[in-house]
Amino acid sequence: MTLTSDTVVCASGLGGAAFDWEGVRRLLQDRYRVVRFDRRNLRPTLRSEAMRLAGLAEAAGGPVVVVAHSVAALHAEAFARLRPELVCGLVLVDPSCEVRTPSPSALRSLAWRVGGGLVSPFARAAGPALRRAVVRRQTVARRDPAPREAVRRHYGDGQILRAAAAELACYDAMVADLHALRRRAPFPPVGLVVLTAPDGPAWRGCHEGLAALSPCGRRIDVPRAAHLLHLEFPEVVAEAADDLAQGGRRTLLGGR
Numbered sequence: 001m002t003l004t005s006d007t008v009v010c011a012s013g014l015g016g017a018a019f020d021w022e023g024v025r026r027l028l029q030d031r032y033r034v035v036r037f038d039r040r041n042l043r044p045t046l047r048s049e050a051m052r053l054a055g056l057a058e059a060a061g062g063p064v065v066v067v068a069h070s071v072a073a074l075h076a077e078a079f080a081r082l083r084p085e086l087v088c089g090l091v092l093v094d095p096s097c098e099v100r101t102p103s104p105s106a107l108r109s110l111a112w113r114v115g116g117g118l119v120s121p122f123a124r125a126a127g128p129a130l131r132r133a134v135v136r137r138q139t140v141a142r143r144d145p146a147p148r149e150a151v152r153r154h155y156g157d158g159q160i161l162r163a164a165a166a167e168l169a170c171y172d173a174m175v176a177d178l179h180a181l182r183r184r185a186p187f188p189p190v191g192l193v194v195l196t197a198p199d200g201p202a203w204r205g206c207h208e209g210l211a212a213l214s215p216c217g218r219r220i221d222v223p224r225a226a227h228l229l230h231l232e233f234p235e236v237v238a239e240a241a242d243d244l245a246q247g248g249r250r251t252l253l254g255g256r
Helices: 018-028 046-060 072-082 106-138 148-155 158-184 204-211 234-245
Strands: 007-011 033-036 064-069 087-093 191-196 217-221
Touching (some): 007 018, 007 046, 007 072, 018 033, 046 072, 064 234, 072 087, 072 158, 106 148
Parallel strands (some): 007 064, 064 087, 087 191
């Protein structure tokens, strides 16, 4: 049965903000309800973040298309496996991808948590500066399309830095939990598009494996893109989301 949806849920990666999806929202807003959210009150376990997506899908009347960037792809895949009835399709935007199951380190986890607590009181200065550094490194144009005041207000909040540090602390555990979940719960036969940034992390081979999770899966190279490709190429992300929301009937350029 072909599923369609009128709701697209956008999930940011590590330290991302809801306003990072503004370009995607503008392109989709006339046809879909576009849900964006900030994860200040992060509960950094795989299940809790998957259940956050499930709650948003239930509130929207599901099923939904989830567009997930980087580490949020772990949450989106877990959501699809745990609540397949709420999923119309997934667009994974240069997703985090680990072939091997990591061994979580309690010491490394503690270091990230302590570091987040130490930096958060200085968030007004440190937060926007960290944002600028990340955008310069992970975009092609090396400039931030977000309004400066929005960046200052969002990243000047100590909760944002603590949430990012908490997610880094739990990253290995989330990957291990996802690998275990893959052995227990099948991936549903829904539309799946994996967008790969050639200038991003060296995940192409792993991305091929992600696309193969679904018989409807496709991987697409986004030329000239870097890791934060949804900031610079929102039209590519919006086209993939629109296609899946309509049942995946179109052939997307470059898909394979």
